[in-house]
Amino acid sequence: xxxxxxxxxxxxxxxxxxxxxxxxxxxxxxxxxxxxxxxxxxxxxxxxxxxxxxxxxxxxxxxxxxxxxxxxxxxxxxxxxxxxxxxxxxxxxxxxxxxxxxxxxxxxxxxxxxxxxxxxxxxxxxxxxxxxxxxxxxxxxxxxxxxxxxxxxxxxxxxxxxxxxxxxxxxxxxxxxxxxxxxxxxxxxxxxxxxxxxxxxxxxxxxxxxxxxxxxxxxxxxxxxxxxxxxxxx
Amino acid sequence: xxxxxxxxxxxxxxxxxxxxxxxxxxxxxxxxxxxxxxxxxxxxxxxxxxxxxxxxxxxxxxxxxxxxxxxxxxxxxxxxxxxxxxxxxxxxxxxxxxxxxxxxxxxxxxxxxxxxxxxxxxxxxxxxxxxxxxxxxxxxxxxxxxxxxxxxxxxxxxxxxxxxxxxxxxxxxxxxxxxxxxxxxxxxxxxxxxxxxxxxxxxxxxxxx
Numbered sequence: 001x002x003x004x005x006x007x008x009x010x011x012x013x014x015x016x017x018x019x020x021x022x023x024x025x026x027x028x029x030x031x032x033x034x035x036x037x038x039x040x041x042x043x044x045x046x047x048x049x050x051x052x053x054x055x056x057x058x059x060x061x062x063x064x065x066x067x068x069x070x071x072x073x074x075x076x077x078x079x080x081x082x083x084x085x086x087x088x089x090x091x092x093x094x095x096x097x098x099x100x101x102x103x104x105x106x107x108x109x110x111x112x113x114x115x116x117x118x119x120x121x122x123x124x125x126x127x128x129x130x131x132x133x134x135x136x137x138x139x140x141x142x143x144x145x146x147x148x149x150x151x152x153x154x155x156x157x158x159x160x161x162x163x164x165x166x167x168x169x170x171x172x173x174x175x176x177x178x179x180x181x182x183x184x185x186x187x188x189x190x191x192x193x194x195x196x197x198x199x200x201x202x203x204x205x206x207x208x209x210x211x212x213x214x215x216x217x218x219x220x221x222x223x224x225x226x227x228x229x230x231x232x233x234x
Numbered sequence: 235x236x237x238x239x240x241x242x243x244x245x246x247x248x249x250x251x252x253x254x255x256x257x258x259x260x261x262x263x264x265x266x267x268x269x270x271x272x273x274x275x276x277x278x279x280x281x282x283x284x285x286x287x288x289x290x291x292x293x294x295x296x297x298x299x300x301x302x303x304x305x306x307x308x309x310x311x312x313x314x315x316x317x318x319x320x321x322x323x324x325x326x327x328x329x330x331x332x333x334x335x336x337x338x339x340x341x342x343x344x345x346x347x348x349x350x351x352x353x354x355x356x357x358x359x360x361x362x363x364x365x366x367x368x369x370x371x372x373x374x375x376x377x378x379x380x381x382x383x384x385x386x387x388x389x390x391x392x393x394x395x396x397x398x399x400x401x402x403x404x405x406x407x408x409x410x411x412x413x414x415x416x417x418x419x420x421x422x423x424x425x426x427x428x429x430x431x432x433x434x435x436x437x438x439x440x441x442x443x
Contacts, residue, residue: 120261137257157254181278184242186254196278199243201252215243234243 145176239282331361356381397425
């Protein structure tokens with residue numbers, strides 16, 4: 001099938017289908033599943049269906065009611081995806097909301113990411129805050145906390161959680177803290193984290209942590225101000 | 235069947251792998267999602283695994299991970315039948331099944347030359363049973379027919395192939411998932427094969443080339 005371009009400039013709507021370039025500037029709406037090589041949104045776009053593409057670039061606001069499958073995704077602004085996301089590289093500057101699960105090689109977040117289900121990646125870098133409804137599973141996790149974050153379970157090779165500065169107002173009302181039930185990894189460095197259980201080979205518990213139970217194998221370093229319940233060497 | 239479980243912690247201690255490796259293998263789908271069994275314990279929610287399955291799987295991953303990429307391993311462990319089509323010559327050349335079974339195959343598809351994965355799998359299962367002496371040639375043919383016609387319906391789900399014998403008469407069937415068997419007196423469980431495990435063996439044989 002031949003792939004043709006679809007350009008909406010201004011306000012308009014079209015059906016989904018097979019396209020080469022889909023460019024929506026302004027207010028665009030697509031009805032049906034979309035399969036394209038490149039999708040560009042500048043403004044406000046809604047896809048009533050799923051999106052399959054090589055490149056997706058959203059500057060502004062994007063809403064996909066179905067799932068999203070792409071190689072490369074860049075969001076400056078906000079994106080809302082109704083089902084699962086699968087991609088190679090995802091960069092979100094702004095706000096990303098995924099109701100299903102999220103699978104990617106690399107996830108970079110500058111701002112906020114909310115994933116309803118599980119989130120797995122080889123590398124995940126967050127500068128801001130996030131929430132993961134299920135398991136956050138990544139090879140390398142680096143979080144620079146700017147606001148309240150949570151995950152039910154975090155597992156991976158290297159897990160680094162650090163707090164960055166912020167305004168006094170934000171510190172008071174939206175404390176930059178991570179909450180999780182279980183955090184497991186080979187190398188773990190935590191700051192300002194509240195967790196029931198932390199398990200790892202080399203564990204560092206830094207400032208502002210409340211951990212009910214820490215299990216470690218090789219090394220444990222604790223900050224004086226950290227509150228730790230039970231420590232066990234296994 | 236109440237399967238014996240192993241906790242994540244005990245698993246790591248026994249096998250000597252790290253949390254990172256376990257999570258990496260989970261991400262790469264080397265360990266199926268349904269083996270992660272969540273249970274509440276006095277320390278909160280904990281993850282358990284079916285003991286025998288996970289230990290065997292981790293042994294195999296450790297044994298093969300230096301020779302193969304994780305993606306290749308994942309394809310091998312995937313329960314869905316690989317889209318393999320082989321020719322009769324290849325099966326002979328690679329010694330996947332014994333000559334006796336091959337003779338059967340020749341009679342069965344006299345003119346066609348290519349063998350699908352399901353056909354190959356049923357051949358392989360029959361071959362295993364024949365070699366272990368659990369069934370006779372004639373029973374093998376029946377098992378073969380039964381398996382080939384019913385297995386595609388299971389669509390890659392876990393199942394067991396069971397052969398019962400009473401007073402010399404054998405009957406075979408496929409059971410989805412793991413089931414408890416209670417057999418009448420005088421009847422004998424002639425053979426019981428876990429099909430996904432056989433698929434793994436077969437895929438390993440195929441990829442060895």
